[in-house]
Amino acid sequence: PVLVVDFGAQYAQLIARRVREARVYSEIVPHSMPVAEMLAKNPAAIILSGGPSSVYEAGAPQVDAALFQSDVPVFGICYGFQAMALALGGTVSKTGLREFGGTKIEVADEAGCLLGGWSTGQDVWMSHGDSVSAAPQGFAVTASSPGAPVAAFEDLVGRRAGVQFHPEVAHTRNGQQVLERFLYEIAGIEPTWTMGNVLDDQVALIRAQVGDAQVICGLSGGVDSAVAAALVHRAVGDQLTCVFVDHGLLRAGEAEQVEQDYVAATGIKLKVVDAEERFLTALAGVTDPEQKRKIIGREFIRVFEVAAREIAASGDVRFLVQGTLYPDVVESGGGTGTANIKSHHNVGGLPDDLQFALVEPLRTLFKDEVRALGAALDLPEAMVWRHPFPGPGLAIRIIGEVTRDRLDVLRAADLIAREELTAAGLDRDVWQFPVVLLADVRSVGVQGDGRTYGHPVVLRPVSSEDAMTADWSRLPYDLLAKISTRITNEVPEVNRVVLDVTSKPPGTIEWE
Numbered sequence: 156p157v158l159v160v161d162f163g164a165q166y167a168q169l170i171a172r173r174v175r176e177a178r179v180y181s182e183i184v185p186h187s188m189p190v191a192e193m194l195a196k197n198p199a200a201i202i203l204s205g206g207p208s209s210v211y212e213a214g215a216p217q218v219d220a221a222l223f224q225s226d227v228p229v230f231g232i233c234y235g236f237q238a239m240a241l242a243l244g245g246t247v248s249k250t251g252l253r254e255f256g257g258t259k260i261e262v263a264d265e266a267g268c269l270l271g272g273w274s275t276g277q278d279v280w281m282s283h284g285d286s287v288s289a290a291p292q293g294f295a296v297t298a299s300s301p302g303a304p305v306a307a308f309e310d311l312v313g314r315r316a317g318v319q320f321h322p323e324v325a326h327t328r329n330g331q332q333v334l335e336r337f338l339y340e341i342a343g344i345e346p347t348w349t350m351g352n353v354l355d356d357q358v359a360l361i362r363a364q365v366g367d368a369q370v371i372c373g374l375s376g377g378v379d380s381a382v383a384a385a386l387v388h389r390a391v392g393d394q395l396t397c398v399f400v401d402h403g404l405l406r407a408g409e410a411e412q413v414e415q416d417y418v419a420a421t422g423i424k425l426k427v428v429d430a431e432e433r434f435l436t437a438l439a440g441v442t443d444p445e446q447k448r449k450i451i452g453r454e455f456i457r458v459f460e461v462a463a464r465e466i467a468a469s470g471d472v473r474f475l476v477q478g479t480l481y482p483d484v485v486e487s488g489g490g491t492g493t494a495n496i497k498s499h500h501n502v503g504g505l506p507d508d509l510q511f512a513l514v515e516p517l518r519t520l521f522k523d524e525v526r527a528l529g530a531a532l533d534l535p536e537a538m539v540w541r542h543p544f545p546g547p548g549l550a551i552r553i554i555g556e557v558t559r560d561r562l563d564v565l566r567a568a569d570l571i572a573r574e575e576l577t578a579a580g581l582d583r584d585v586w587q588f589p590v591v592l593l594a595d596v597r598s599v600g601v602q603g604d605g606r607t608y609g610h611p612v613v614l615r616p617v618s619s620e621d622a623m624t625a626d627w628s629r630l631p632y633d634l635l636a637k638i639s640t641r642i643t644n645e646v647p648e649v650n651r652v653v654l655d656v657t658s659k660p661p662g663t664i665e666w667e
């Protein structure tokens with residue numbers, strides 16, 4: 156792999172993704188990992204990421220100079236560039252000239268490998284206080300900016316290079332090419348990492364892990380569990396049984412999507428448990444959001460346990476599939492073997508006599524890669540591109556008590572919003588589009604000649620990269636108008652449609 160050494164920036168994951176977009180497999184490792192351990196992974200190259208510190212701060216992470224006694228190609232970015240310069244005998248100074256945001260670098264006449272062939276003023280994204288003022292011996296300086304006398308350097312013989320700017324962010328116009336020139340031309344790596352390879356590798360790994368045993372998997376209707384299960388099915392066929400707990404809190408058409416479209420596309424053995432009654436009974440009278448989550452989580456485990464016991468009664472079930480993704484692995488410290496229970500539908504908390512070893516075939520993948528893998532597995536497009544949806548479902552989009560009638564109202568309004576978003580061709584521009592029913596709020600309206608006293612719904616379309624932060628989507632007014640008109644015409648209980656224009660933070664994506 157290419158190792159991306161994380162110096163504590165939010166950029167390490169982005170760098171790892173960009174490397175993979177260049178069809179080179181990458182992994183993130185913490186800067187605290189000893190160099191010997193990094194080298195033991197036999198890396199094709201090492202990329203030192205940006206980070207928040209100044210190299211001169213007490214306790215600032217350093218690059219162990221032992222790294223440069225090996226002949227592994229190294230690329231430094233931002234903080235990693237400075238730390239690398241320092242470790243190799245260059246100079247880093249406080250120029251007092253902070254650069255933050257879009258900046259133009261001046262490319263040298265001898266532009267070298269990373270920056271050659273483009274015009275001299277290159278638009279890049281900067282974020283630094285200190286800067287490299289003298290490159291280490293043997294390095295050619297290939298660019299500078301007002302705040303960074305050395306904005307890029309390279310040593311083609313030693314196969315080492317670095318840049319002060321962030322090539323991984325979209326604001327750096329030729330950023331991806333800079334990264335690719337390092338990978339292909341300086342490090343000499345072949346771009347061979349494709350979804351086809353991932354699929355073949357994972358199928359082989361799953362077969363080796365599972366052997367002849369039986370496997371179960373809980374399907375939530377979401378992308379991750381759908382792709383994980385399809386992959387395991389590709390590997391071990393009918394040794395896999397899936398369980399779909401229909402808690403009655405899904406959106407219109409979603410249960411059918413799992414029960415019909417998904418099964419038709421994959422041929423997976425599916426056990427459907429209709430548990431709507433049970434969940435609604437347990438939720439009766441409950442209005443507190445965390446209480447709702449706890450109840451739904453608890454009921455889910457109970458229902459899943461019964462289904463798992465039934466399946467286990469007729470075979471040697473030893474494995475449970477989980478759709479854990481790479482960001483979860485990185486954020487929880489990268490340990491292997493133990494489950495990262497993110498939310499209730501990643502089944503945790505099963506009793507001791509019903510413990511399974513985990514199969515986590517998506518552990519190395521980012522969300523967009525999971526989607527690409529889903530496409531490679533021929534899953535229905537609507538499933539592969541489905542927006543993220545919370546485990547507790549519509550229960551946390553009804554502000555107030557959850558009842559079947561309220562769920563039906565919300566489902567009708569939500570379906571209209573989704574239909575119109577799709578018709579406008581904007582599905583992939585929006586990260587999520589919650590529709591929220593303010594069930595305990597009433598507002599006065601007029602329809603025909605009569606006064607109405609109905610409920611508002613809130614439209615909450617957001618754009619995001621990872622749900623950690625989000626911005627409200629600037630959907631076209633005409634689209635919003637159409638959604639509003641249709642909802643108030645077609646859903647009699649709703650007489651007002653409002654738009655949520657809050658970013659996250661301070662608002663969360665969901666209202667509960």
Ligand code: XMP
Nearest residue numbers: 448498543544545546547622659663664665
């Ligand atoms: P918030 O509302 O915290 O949501 O901005 C961030 C992301 O998490 C989803 N979400 C949940 N997912 N169980 C889940 O599985 C939950 O209880 C839950 N609450 C929020 C939300 O839809 C968004 O994608």
